[in-house]
Structure formats: C-alpha cells, structure tokens
Amino acid sequence: MATQCERIIDYMEQFGSISPMEAFADLGVMRLASRICDIQKSGTPIDREMVYTNNRYGERVHYMRYSIGDR
Numbered sequence: 001m002a003t004q005c006e007r008i009i010d011y012m013e014q015f016g017s018i019s020p021m022e023a024f025a026d027l028g029v030m031r032l033a034s035r036i037c038d039i040q041k042s043g044t045p046i047d048r049e050m051v052y053t054n055n056r057y058g059e060r061v062h063y064m065r066y067s068i069g070d071r
Contacts, residue, residue: 005035005042017066019032019063019065033064036066044068046066046068050064051065
C-alpha cells in the first residue's frame with residue numbers, strides 16, 4: 001500500500017499539481033502542507049503557487065497549489 005507522500009507525488013505527476021481540497025477529496029489527505037514538507041525533506045523539489053479566488057459568498061480567499069519542481 002502506498003504512503004500518503006507517495007500518493008501525493010503520483011497525483012502531482014499525473015495531474016501537474018495539487019491543492020488542499022484535491023488532496024482531501026481525491027486522496028483522503030487532510031494535512032497536505034505537512035506531507036509536502038515531508039516530501040521536500042526526502043529530496044523532491046516542490047514549487048508553490050498562491051491561488052486567489054472567491055468563495056461561494058463572494059469573499060476573497062487564497063490557498064496554496066503545489067507541484068513538483070525541477071529535479
């Protein structure tokens with residue numbers, strides 16, 4: 001069985017990037033930022049992009065989107 005970190009890396013390789021909502025909905029991972037930190041410590045470079053959008057109430061919100069950096 002794959003670890004959460006392995007599933008996250010596979011997801012980023014397949015889809016290009018991952019957000020916290022995608023990690024929870026698709027992989028069942030609730031602490032994406034912690035797993036990203038673990039992935040970086042293991043030597044995989046990670047790029048970050050702050051994404052800004054509006055929520056269903058029209059309020060401005062932001063979240064981080066992660067992708068695998070240049071190796």
